Amino acid sequence: MELIDHVSINALSKRDLLLxxxxxxxxxxxxxxxxxxxxxxxxxxxxCFLTNTTEDQFVEYLETNN
Structure with missing residues (x-):
């Protein structure tokens, strides 16, 4: 189980994150x-920290073109 100490979101699409x-x-x-x-x-x-955005900006980004 030590292999999953860190979870990566690199493989998730915008749609997946929004869902x-x-x-x-x-x-x-x-x-x-x-x-x-x-x-x-x-x-x-x-x-938001990683993308240097506000919550509103980030959620709006996820919601666009989905």
């Missing part, structure tokens, strides 16, 4: 479990 984000939002809304929105926010925060 993950939206699925986490949907699951949070329908279960009330904050772990899902916390994970969504953590992913978005890290991706």
């Amino acid at each position: 993950i984000v939206k699925a986490l939002e949907y699951t949070n809304e329908n279960t009330g479990l904050n772990d899902f929105i916390d994970l969504r926010n953590s992913i978005i925060k890290e991706l």
Whole structure:
């Protein structure tokens, strides 16, 4: 299991990332479990840091042409 200490998103498409984000939002809304929105926010925060964008800019980028 040490082989998966770091997860890479290089192979994920914009559509895949958008689906993950939206699925986490949907699951949070329908279960009330904050772990899902916390994970969504953590992913978005890290991706915004890596791309030097705001959350709004990054989500808009994912939503365009999908």
